[in-house]
Amino acid sequence: MSECAFCRIGQGEIDEDLVAYRSDNVFVVPALKQRRNNPGHALVLPLSHVTDLHDVPADLLHELFEVTARVTSAVKDAYGAVGSTVTQNNHIPGQVLHHVHVHVVPRFEDDGFRMPDPALREAPRGVRLARAGTLRKALQLGA
Numbered sequence: 001m002s003e004c005a006f007c008r009i010g011q012g013e014i015d016e017d018l019v020a021y022r023s024d025n026v027f028v029v030p031a032l033k034q035r036r037n038n039p040g041h042a043l044v045l046p047l048s049h050v051t052d053l054h055d056v057p058a059d060l061l062h063e064l065f066e067v068t069a070r071v072t073s074a075v076k077d078a079y080g081a082v083g084s085t086v087t088q089n090n091h092i093p094g095q096v097l098h099h100v101h102v103h104v105v106p107r108f109e110d111d112g113f114r115m116p117d118p119a120l121r122e123a124p125r126g127v128r129l130a131r132a133g134t135l136r137k138a139l140q141l142g143a
Helices: 005-010 058-079 125-141
Strands: 026-030 042-046 083-088 102-107
Touching: 005 026, 005 042, 026 058, 026 125, 042 058, 058 083, 058 102, 058 125
Parallel strands: none
Antiparallel strands: 026 042, 042 102, 083 102
């Protein structure tokens, strides 16, 4: 069993119900920490354990960002977002999970978006389940 929580989710060992999308190589889940004014913050991750963006094989990198692009479109339908902010952190100070992941943060008019955001809080599991379901439906519509 892997020590990496993202690997365990990707392999279906834990939190399978939080997966909004899965292919043979990539999966999407709601972020654990959510901004109050940006509901629907999602992570796009490779199933394989890769810790640095520059180490992701080209074909996987292509799929990772192809799925990211789909998520940026889906958050508009899922949450009524007007756009999104896409980020990727590569071994930043304080990072505790070293598994490549891309953040898609839905954006709204006058949302007061900040990075870093001191108000970022862990979302209850029920909230994340609902957001996974909403995003799953939007991704299926856009397929």
